[in-house]
Amino acid sequence: DVKVTQSSRYLVKRTGEKVFLECVQDMDHENMFWYRQDPGLGLRLIYFSYDVKMKEKGDIPEGYSVSREKKERFSLILESASTNQTSMYLCASSLGGNKETQYFGPGTRLLVL
């Protein structure tokens, strides 16, 4: 059974703070993804990675960066948090290649004050 975990369920940060969101998967998946989920907008892809140290921009990468130093871990970084980054952040992983099912983490709800 695939397990995708995220380091925090809830986070409250102040504008300008550096924020780290961590995601870990235990199924040796090649691909990992970061989305933000907002009402009426669905899920929007921020970044994805298909291998260690590899990353690709998604639809809304501005204001975010990522790090994948180990296969099982994919980190999302907000260099200087802003109020418009208040959202639910979802991490997902999938086997290598495309057309594969994504397995999602429980989400981190981030509030930036």
Next chain:
Amino acid sequence: AQRVTQPEKLLSVFKGAPVELKCNYSYSGSPELFWYVQYSRQRLQLLLRHISRESIKGFTADLNKGETSFHLKKPFAQEEDSAMYYCALNYGQNFVFGPGTRLSVLP
């Protein structure tokens, strides 16, 4: 640009009634389409994918390339089907999700 639209934000039906959640996509290649579901207080999970052509929990979805649609259907809705449903398009290594439809099945 590739897009996925779900025209209904909220769909309410009575238990036992048929339900159809609409999904349209824009993509010029061969699409890979998925339906994901999120029940209350649970994580997002795969419901079905068109490539496997299976029925899950009584739901089916047929890819109509002419109409660029991938509507989700169930002949008799159950209260436990109440959830948020997302249609998703995979192209290359990228995924695009629709805005989602909240299905509410009334007793």
